[in-house]
Structures are given as structure tokens and as C-alpha cells.
Amino acid sequence: MPITRMFIDWSRPLIPAVVDHLFERYSVLRVADLRQVVVAFPSRHGLKRFDDLWARRTGGVGHPPRRITVGDLPELLYQPLRPFASELVQKLAWGEAVRTLPRHKMERVLGHLPDDADFDAWLSVGEMLWRTHIELAADGLNFGDVARLGADLPGFREGPRWEAMREMQTTYLSTLDNLEMWDQQTARLVAIERRECHTTQDIILVGAADLNIALRQMLDQVADRVTAYVHGPVELAERFDAHGCLIPHAWEHVDVELSEEQVAVVDGPPDQARAVVERLRSLNGTRRIDEITIGVPDERMVPVLRRVLGEADVACYRSIESTLRETSPYKLLMAVALWLEGERPSEFAELARHPAITGWLADQGVPSRWLMELDKFLARHLQSRLGKWPAATDDEHYNALKRAYDLVTALLAGMSVEARLLGEWADAVTEFLLTVYRHREFDLDDPDSRLAVESCRRIWQALSANQEVPELLMPAVTAYQAIRMTLGSCGSQSIPPEAQVEGVELLGWLDLAQDDNRVLVLTNFNEGFIPSAVNADLFLPNALRQHLGLTDNARRYARDVHALQALLASRDSVSLIVGRRNARNEPLVPSRLLFATDGSTIAARIRRFYGRKAGEVSSTGSSPADPRPVELLTERVSMVPKRERRLDIPRPDVVVPPVGKLSVTAFRSYLACPYRFYLRHVLKLKTVEEDAVEMAPNVFGDFVHTVLSEFGRSPAAQSVDERTIRESVLGFLDTTAVRWFGADPLPVVQIQLEQICRRLRAFAVWQTAQARDGWRIHAVERDLKMEFGRANKLVVSGRIDRIDRHEATNRFRILDYKTSDKAKTPEKVHRSNDRWVDLQLPLYRHLAWNNGIQGELQLGYVSLSGEADESLLSMANWQDAELAEADQTAFDVVERILRGDFAPMSEREVRDAPEFARICQEGVFGREVLK
Numbered sequence: 001m002p003i004t005r006m007f008i009d010w011s012r013p014l015i016p017a018v019v020d021h022l023f024e025r026y027s028v029l030r031v032a033d034l035r036q037v038v039v040a041f042p043s044r045h046g047l048k049r050f051d052d053l054w055a056r057r058t059g060g061v062g063h064p065p066r067r068i069t070v071g072d073l074p075e076l077l078y079q080p081l082r083p084f085a086s087e088l089v090q091k092l093a094w095g096e097a098v099r100t101l102p103r104h105k106m107e108r109v110l111g112h113l114p115d116d117a118d119f120d121a122w123l124s125v126g127e128m129l130w131r132t133h134i135e136l137a138a139d140g141l142n143f144g145d146v147a148r149l150g151a152d153l154p155g156f157r158e159g160p161r162w163e164a165m166r167e168m169q170t171t172y173l174s175t176l177d178n179l180e181m182w183d184q185q186t187a188r189l190v191a192i193e194r195r196e197c198h199t200t201q202d203i204i205l206v207g208a209a210d211l212n213i214a215l216r217q218m219l220d221q222v223a224d225r226v227t228a229y230v231h232g233p234v235e236l237a238e239r240f241d242a243h244g245c246l247i248p249h250a251w252e253h254v255d256v257e258l259s260e261e262q263v264a265v266v267d268g269p270p271d272q273a274r275a276v277v278e279r280l281r282s283l284n285g286t287r288r289i290d291e292i293t294i295g296v297p298d299e300r301m302v303p304v305l306r307r308v309l310g311e312a313d314v315a316c317y318r319s320i321e322s323t324l325r326e327t328s329p330y331k332l333l334m335a336v337a338l339w340l341e342g343e344r345p346s347e348f349a350e351l352a353r354h355p356a357i358t359g360w361l362a363d364q365g366v367p368s369r370w371l372m373e374l375d376k377f378l379a380r381h382l383q384s385r386l387g388k389w390p391a392a393t394d395d396e397h398y399n400a401l402k403r404a405y406d407l408v409t410a411l412l413a414g415m416s417v418e419a420r421l422l423g424e425w426a427d428a429v430t431e432f433l434l435t436v437y438r439h440r441e442f443d444l445d446d447p448d449s450r451l452a453v454e455s456c457r458r459i460w461q462a463l464s465a466n467q468e469v470p471e472l473l474m475p476a477v478t479a480y481q482a483i484r485m486t487l488g489s490c491g492s493q494s495i496p497p498e499a500q501v502e503g504v505e506l507l508g509w510l511d512l513a514q515d516d517n518r519v520l521v522l523t524n525f526n527e528g529f530i531p532s533a534v535n536a537d538l539f540l541p542n543a544l545r546q547h548l549g550l551t552d553n554a555r556r557y558a559r560d561v562h563a564l565q566a567l568l569a570s571r572d573s574v575s576l577i578v579g580r581r582n583a584r585n586e587p588l589v590p591s592r593l594l595f596a597t598d599g600s601t602i603a604a605r606i607r608r609f610y611g612r613k614a615g616e617v618s619s620t621g622s623s624p625a626d627p628r629p630v631e632l633l634t635e636r637v638s639m640v641p642k643r644e645r646r647l648d649i650p651r652p653d654v655v656v657p658p659v660g661k662l663s664v665t666a667f668r669s670y671l672a673c674p675y676r677f678y679l680r681h682v683l684k685l686k687t688v689e690e691d692a693v694e695m696a697p698n699v700f701g702d703f704v705h706t707v708l709s710e711f712g713r714s715p716a717a718q719s720v721d722e723r724t725i726r727e728s729v730l731g732f733l734d735t736t737a738v739r740w741f742g743a744d745p746l747p748v749v750q751i752q753l754e755q756i757c758r759r760l761r762a763f764a765v766w767q768t769a770q771a772r773d774g775w776r777i778h779a780v781e782r783d784l785k786m787e788f789g790r791a792n793k794l795v796v797s798g799r800i801d802r803i804d805r806h807e808a809t810n811r812f813r814i815l816d817y818k819t820s821d822k823a824k825t826p827e828k829v830h831r832s833n834d835r836w837v838d839l840q841l842p843l844y845r846h847l848a849w850n851n852g853i854q855g856e857l858q859l860g861y862v863s864l865s866g867e868a869d870e871s872l873l874s875m876a877n878w879q880d881a882e883l884a885e886a887d888q889t890a891f892d893v894v895e896r897i898l899r900g901d902f903a904p905m906s907e908r909e910v911r912d913a914p915e916f917a918r919i920c921q922e923g924v925f926g927r928e929v930l931k
Helices: 014-026 044-058 087-100 103-110 119-138 143-150 159-178 184-193 213-220 234-239 269-281 299-311 328-342 345-352 355-363 370-381 396-411 422-437 447-466 479-490 542-548 553-570 599-611 666-672 674-682 697-712 722-741 747-772 826-830 840-850 880-898
Strands: 004-008 037-041 066-069 202-206 226-231 263-266 292-295 316-318 504-507 519-522 573-579 661-663 775-789 793-806 812-818 857-863 873-875
Touching (some): 004 234, 014 037, 014 044, 014 202, 014 226, 037 044, 087 159, 087 479, 119 159, 119 213, 119 479, 184 213, 263 269, 263 599, 269 573, 328 345, 328 447, 328 479, 345 370, 345 396, 355 396, 355 422, 396 422, 422 447, 422 479, 447 479, 697 793, 697 812, 722 747, 747 775, 775 880, 793 880, 812 840, 840 857
Parallel strands (some): 037 066, 037 202, 202 226, 316 504, 519 573, 661 793, 812 857
Antiparallel strands (some): 775 793
């Protein structure tokens, strides 16, 4: 007898209809008794929703069925005779099988093999094979089957590889057999082969549109007890197989009917969130807040949605299950493992910035400035290891950082010892977690606290399970290896979603088919999310998957096109939001489902996606409202304010005069954009490079300036001998490098030092020529200041890199060192389109005159660029009228600054101030403009 298929027309949501059917089917005198019924759902959300609706339907009277997910169903259909091996034991057994395979056969599998002593690499190979084994077994195959069946695929040449892998698979299963354990996937296949599946209960499948082959074969053995509820009209029955699952090719050319008003095309994630708010506002209070679902295929959208919805006073809660790897304790231990493995500065920074560590350090009395000291140290000193501090840090500016480093390394001292048996690391890791979390108070009503507590509990269980690993497989590992193996065995575990609150529900894509709210707003309607695709696999490329009948891109497409059709048919309103870019500013592609239509509509949608301005949103609309009256409760969506809620550009709030001192280089900032000048020089906002891996341009320039300053003060600066000058300047290069970076700088820094050496050799040649021509260094690194302005004045300051004097003529020249990769002339830097954009060199004239420099004064650059040769000097040739115009420009800037005039904001993106891009809303369509 075949499985019974029951079609639920998709004009109704699936689960409410199933509840009604089951109640009618199993009720006697309106009392339902389902004690002999098992109801299986594709997702936990479906299970939860069934419970809610069943309780409402029965009023709590009668006996509900057993509710499980489809993944838990197989073990109800046969009796395991041995305990199942844990995930960690399986991985270790695979690692053992990999190591015992003869090397010449292993080369058929990988080609290039890791070193014999590389435990981590071999364990990774074992994990890859373990994942492949699980996927194949779920569809009733072993590695030998792939070799046999693949021979019928044109171009398949992987037979020897799969035969070698089958030999490993046999060793793996034999290892578990010797331990009197079972591999769960293989146990299912054995039960199928021996026809051991049976049940005395009725099995109800709810919307299981895609089952693996092994489960189908198990269900076939109990088919007379199985009913599959299929979401779709009975007229489409030929598109579903005997199990109620989708037939992929039957859905390949299905048209998806979408109105253009249902689709919004926007730019980045914040724009998607704002489009959600607009969709909710367009409902005009016709729906309660608990009748609305927001679909979130990309979990990274959750915090963005929470922030933007919160700004619009719309409450929301997450019904998407979290995985352990998303939690704070998991990330803390992963950061510990990375630090213990490499002890690199960037890894210490990642660990030290974890909230648990920063909180613990605060409890130890470490001043909070240690984080600023860390940022400064990482950006400036670029060591490959911490602990041996360069001489340049032998001052109080890094005392807090050094104390924080000593405390963290002492905290981890117990995990920095030699290898131990895996199970022996449980106490050390547990003690570490207890130490860093000891003083934190956890409120279990707070979602973050609840996640942290549950995460610690799961990690402790995994550490305890390590101690139960059979002696045959128990490896000797270091602490970082033990942590990684522990996290790897539990990281994919799901944590129940947040408790339901009054608000809009956030659901993942695969959960939406099991939801029944009347209004859906779906974000990230983009390729890769809907539908997902796997096009690269070391062992199972898509063509081979399709040949073997595994989950492939065609099955994924069929699943998603069916889900979308059902959602469109069963909801009153469905809105789809398509993003152009992700959070990393990478381009996205629209979902293929948008193009499941006629050619002219496809063309129009392509033009719409690629033709509009960034950030532009399509007109807001929805499908016709439910004609039935809807009671308007206080929590309805009309709570969304009618006025525009957005992050306004902060207005300047200054006390006049806003600044008392101004550097000559700051004038360029004001001329480029008065508002960005306000952010940088009035509010003192700045960023620090967190993950510096080389000398940033400013650090590179500071280093070269320091070397040349040391040289300029030395006796060699007055020499006319090229060798003396070269040896002197290169000597200062070496001593400064040791003082700044210590004896063990990063390799890339060593390369940069070689680049500087090349530039300084060219400088020595040029300096010799200048000295022989009568020019002598008069002063270096002169910090000068003066009052500047007309009616109102402020102090203008500047550090002049070098002042030269010609002995014969008593002429002076002000020179500024430039270290950019490309040499630029003073004219190109200071003027653009016949106007002044930088006033540094013209203002240096006033500073020099005000501080005793007399006579003719020339201005120029010494360009120590990547193009450095013997012609380094570039002098300015400005006429008196041009310099007078520069002075007038400077006077005007001073007057405007003193009266607090910091508008307008430049409408073009300013390359010199990328750190203010978000404040200034660069790239945001329709941003406001300060005038």
C-alpha cells in the first residue's frame, strides 16, 4: 500500500489546515485522541506553531500527538542495538582511518598530502570525509556506490579516488564496530537493507517537500501508516512524487506571478531594513503586529532590522534558531585557541577586545585606556610577537597595555603547556570560563544573557564528553587543538529562539512555509539566499550530485519556487525586498525567481535592478487586503510613526570660538568640507587602524621624517661627502627601526624598511649635490606658531620639516618631505581649478617670518616617493598675486571658523576623510545636505 497523500490547497496556510484535518480525523464526540500519532515537521518552527494552534483548537482537552522534526523520525522506525558514536568520536575514527590508509592510495584522494606530524591538517581531512559520508548515507549511498554509479557519467574519472575512500570508509566502520558503537547513518542503511523498519503509530508528514532517499526507503517499509500532507492544489499532483516530495524537473519552468508593486529594489542592508518599515507603514493600521512576519534568509540582517525597527518604535523578536558558534562564549574560546596557536599581535587584539576579557580586566583594575594604547601600539610598532616591547614603548604611554597583556597571558598560563590527552583539558578550559565570567550577573530574561548561559552549559557538556572518548581514539593534543575539537563537536548545535514577545516575528526562509501570519515582508530576495546553490565541492560537484540523485541545485530551486508559490497564494500580502549590496559593500544578484516569468518582464526587471540610482526604492505596495473585517488593536502597525524616521546628519553644536589653535595642514580639511573639518578638528573624532599588517601611509611617513630629523641634527648634515651622508642616514634608519619595531618586526615591515633604504640612498645622492651647491640645513622639525587673522585671530601652528640656507646669498627655503608612492608638485597639491585647496606652504612663510627668518624665502617639496631618483626637489613658482590670494583665503577660513561656520557639507565623497563616510551618509540616496 503506498503512502497516503493529502493535498492542502495553498490558498490556505498549511499548518492551520493540518490541525483541522487531524482534529476531525481523530476526534470522537469532539475530543481528539492522538496518542498513537507522530507528526513530523521540516522545522522546529512548524512544531511550535502546531502546538499553539492545536491548543487553541482543542482548548487543552484530549491527547495531542507526539511532535518531532523530520530529522528525528528515522530512529522511531527501527531499534538501534548499539549506542551511536558521538560526532567527535566519528571524526576521530575517520582521522584514524585516514592515517592508516597506505600513502600511495591516500594520494589518489587528495593529491598533495599534509606532513605526517600535522595533526590539525589530517583531522581536517577526516572531517571532510565524515561530512561526505553523512551526506551520501542520507541518500542511501556509500563511497563504493559512487565509484560504481559514477562510471556511467560521461567524463567521470574519479573511480580510483572513490575506491580508496571506500577502503577508508570500511576501516572507519570497523573501528566503530570494535568499540561496540554504531555510525547512525550506516545503522539506518542496515535497517533498510534488512527491512527492520516498523511502527504501530500513524506517521504524519507536514509539508515535507524534500526528503532524503534513506528516509523515503524507511517510510516505504511502513507506508500503510504514513500520511503526507502536501501544500499545493490537487490539480498539481503530478508535480509531486509518491512521498509527497517535489519532482525537480516539474518545477523548472514554472512561472511566478509577481506584481511590480510587491518588489522593492534597494541598496545595502540598512536600506533593506528601512524598506521593511515602509512596507509596514503602508498597511495603515489594517493589521495587528502579531499578524506580520519578516522573512530573514540572511541572519546577518537580524541586528540591522532590530536597530531600524527599534528607531521606528516597532517591536520584534527572533524566532530563528541560533547556533552555538554565534554565541559570545564560543567566540571567546575560539579567540583563545587562535591566540594560543600563533600568539600574534592581531590575535591578542581579537581576544583582548572580547567583552568578557575587557570586563575581566576592568575587574582587575586595569585602566580602560589600555585599549587605546593597544590600537596605537598595533598601528605603530608592528611586531610579529608581543611581550618583547620595543625601546620606543619604554614610557608610561603603554603601561596599561603592558599590564593587560601580563594579566591575560597569566590567565592562560595553564593552557600554554605541552600536549595532554584530550579529556584532560576539561578542567583548565572550565576554570578559564568560570574566571572570566565569575563577576558577571546574568539575567535569564535578557536574550544575550540566556544565550551566554546556555552556550556555557553546552560547551561544558562537550568538554565532559571529551573525557568519554574511547582510549583507542583519545589523542594527545595541545590546548588550542582541544578547544577547536570541542567547539567543532558542538558548534552546530541549535539553541532555542527567543521567547515570544509582543512584536513582529523574524523567521528564516525555510521556516516561512510552516508559518501562517497573513502578512509577509521578505528581505534578501537575492541569489545565494533564495535559492541557495552549491557549485564547488571537493568530492561532489553539481553534475555528479545530479547523476547520483543527491541534493543539487535543481532540487534547491524546486524547493524554493514551490515555497514562494505557496507563500504568494496563502498570504494576504507578500512583499519582496531585493538588495544590491551586502554589508561588505559587495554586489548582490537578484533571485532567479524574479525572472521566472515572460521575456519582457525579465528585461524590465533587469533594467530596474541595474538601472536605478543606489538606494532608490520602488513604490510601496501590497496585494489586496483581506476583505474580512480586521479588529484594530492597540499594537497594530499604525504604531509606526507617520513622520520620516531616519538618522539625521548631526548638526554642528559649537561654542564660539570652537578652536583656539589650528595647524597649517587643517586648512586643507576646511577648504574640502567645513562639516568634516568640524568632525575632525572640533569634535576630535578619529579612527585607529585595528588590524594593521604593515606601516600605514601616515606611520610610514612619520618613520621617514624621524630618520631624516635625526640626520638633520647630526654633524653629517653639514658634510659634502656622499659616503658620509649615506652611512649616516642609513645608520639612523637602523637605529630608529630597532627603537620602533624591536628586533623582530613583521616580515612586511622588513620589506617596507628595504623600500625606505632605497629611497634614502637616493636622498643621500641628492643631499650631497645640494651641499656642494652651497645649501646647508639650517633647522629641522621646527615647531612654530603665531597669531593669525585680521580683526579676529587664532593661533596657527606648524612643524616645518626642514629650513635650508644658502651660504653665499643668505637665501632661505622651506622644504617639506613627501613620502607618497607618486611624486607630486606643490602646484598640484595646493591648487585645483585655479583655486587654493591647501595652504600649508604659503602659511609656512608667515610662521618663518614671525620666527626670525629674513630675506628671500622659497617653498618646495623633497619627494622621497617610490619613484625616488636623484631629482627629488620640486620648488613652487607662485607669483606674488597668487600668494596674496592664498593669504586672503586663509584669513577667510579663520573668520569662518571663529564664528562657528561649518556648512556647507561637501556633496562629493571626500577621499581625505573616509572615516566620516557613515556620519555624512555617503552613498545614501536622498541624503540631506547641510547648507
